[in-house]
Amino acid sequence: MNRQMKKSRIVVMGAILGLLIFLLPALCHPQAEGELIGPRQEVAVLPFLLVKPEGQGERVVKGLWENFFFRTGELPARAGSEMTAIFHRQLNRLGRCELVPLAQAQAVVEGVDPHIFRQDPIGTAVQIGRELGVYAVVIGGVYRFEQRRGSALGVESPASAAFDAHLVRVADKKVLWSGRFDETQHSLSENALKISSFLKGGAQWVTVERWAEIGVETILRTFPTLPR
Numbered sequence: 001m002n003r004q005m006k007k008s009r010i011v012v013m014g015a016i017l018g019l020l021i022f023l024l025p026a027l028c029h030p031q032a033e034g035e036l037i038g039p040r041q042e043v044a045v046l047p048f049l050l051v052k053p054e055g056q057g058e059r060v061v062k063g064l065w066e067n068f069f070f071r072t073g074e075l076p077a078r079a080g081s082e083m084t085a086i087f088h089r090q091l092n093r094l095g096r097c098e099l100v101p102l103a104q105a106q107a108v109v110e111g112v113d114p115h116i117f118r119q120d121p122i123g124t125a126v127q128i129g130r131e132l133g134v135y136a137v138v139i140g141g142v143y144r145f146e147q148r149r150g151s152a153l154g155v156e157s158p159a160s161a162a163f164d165a166h167l168v169r170v171a172d173k174k175v176l177w178s179g180r181f182d183e184t185q186h187s188l189s190e191n192a193l194k195i196s197s198f199l200k201g202g203a204q205w206v207t208v209e210r211w212a213e214i215g216v217e218t219i220l221r222t223f224p225t226l227p228r
Contacts, residue, residue, distance in 0.1 A: 041135035041226035043097040044105040048083040048140040050075055061143055063164045064121045070143035070162040070182050079145035083163055090216045097226040122173055129170035140165040145208055152204045159211035160184035179219025
């Protein structure tokens with residue numbers, strides 16, 4: 001009887017050990033919150049628009065969607081391509097959707113009048129999305145892209161950026177997600193309430209490109225996962 005019980009215990013322990021070995025990969029590499037296994041919807045990141053004031057002396061402009069306004073500032077011609085590349089890279093790294101190559105989206109947008117795009121950004125973006133055959137498109141506007149003046153250790157003026165981005169479903173023009181960033185890097189002595197602003201840059205003065213990356217990282221925290 002004791003021998004039979006001992007044999008049964010060995011069988012049970014073996015079964016438990018086998019189950020643990022089977023579950024070990026899942027325990028060591030838990031699925032991230034919100035992450036779904038399988039193919040994802042295809043999205044195109046369209047070139048970000050440079051949005052400048054229409055009237056001389058104006059310092060505030062309306063965003064691409066809804067009644068949000070941004071403080072304007074320096075806006076070099078390269079700001080649009082810089083923001084587009086940064087956003088595409090960060091979104092691709094996030095892995096919550098499939099992205100079409102930037103060059104493919106750029107080729108379709110090249111024939112679109114920027115003035116028409118600015119007048120009806122959602123409608124124009126949806127038309128481009130249909131031509132690309134994607135589930136959704138990301139449109140974005142850049143309102144300020146000011147480079148720091150100085151070095152990482154000290155500046156005359158810090159980096160400052162303002163932009164927004166919107167995920168638009170092609171089928172029904174519904175805006176599924178929006179993100180906005182309008183910040184200047186502040187020092188601790190300048191504004192103690194903005195301590196996070198300085199620490200975001202690694203406690204040093206960053207370039208506007210790095211500041212824009214930080215801004216994109218911040219707004220993409222709420223970007224949805226788009227499974228099929």
